[in-house]
Amino acid sequence: MTGTRPLSEHVRAHLIATGVLTTEGLGRRAGLRQCARCAAPVLVGLDASRCALLVVLDLAALDRWGEAMALLAGRPTFELWGREIEYRNHFKIAGGQPRLVIAEHDCRVRAEPSAEVLALFVSAPPRVSPRTVVF
Numbered sequence: 001m002t003g004t005r006p007l008s009e010h011v012r013a014h015l016i017a018t019g020v021l022t023t024e025g026l027g028r029r030a031g032l033r034q035c036a037r038c039a040a041p042v043l044v045g046l047d048a049s050r051c052a053l054l055v056v057l058d059l060a061a062l063d064r065w066g067e068a069m070a071l072l073a074g075r076p077t078f079e080l081w082g083r084e085i086e087y088r089n090h091f092k093i094a095g096g097q098p099r100l101v102i103a104e105h106d107c108r109v110r111a112e113p114s115a116e117v118l119a120l121f122v123s124a125p126p127r128v129s130p131r132t133v134v135f
């Protein structure tokens with residue numbers, strides 16, 4: 001096979017809807033979405049810069065104990081670097097928890113979104129001073 005074929009329109013629409021592709025191209029920034037099965041808010045994005053997988057994550061920040069429970073339940077964990085997701089392999093887990101750690105989404109687990117995680121993805125409403133309000 002020579003050359004590359006352009007993405008079909010339905011594949012491109014799916015990648016944009018899941019946050020993998022922006023209208024400008026591929027992106028590493030994760031985005032807030034709603035789980036199609038349980039309607040919980042989730043974070044969707046690529047888990048690495050190379051050989052990345054699309055992951056769907058809960059918005060609850062985990063402490064060490066929470067991460068251990070997630071791993072024992074078979075849910076991989078990830079770090080947030082700004083709006084980018086990084087898979088936590090055994091080296092990173094052994095190295096401690098320097099950043100926000102979240103786990104793969106599981107519809108059976110109800111976890112409250114953390115304010116720290118939401119703050120990264122939800123922009124604050126613009127502040128309007130009383131002098132700029134026009135009626």
Ligand SMILES: [Zn+2]
Nearest residue numbers: 035037038107
């Ligand atoms: Zn779900």
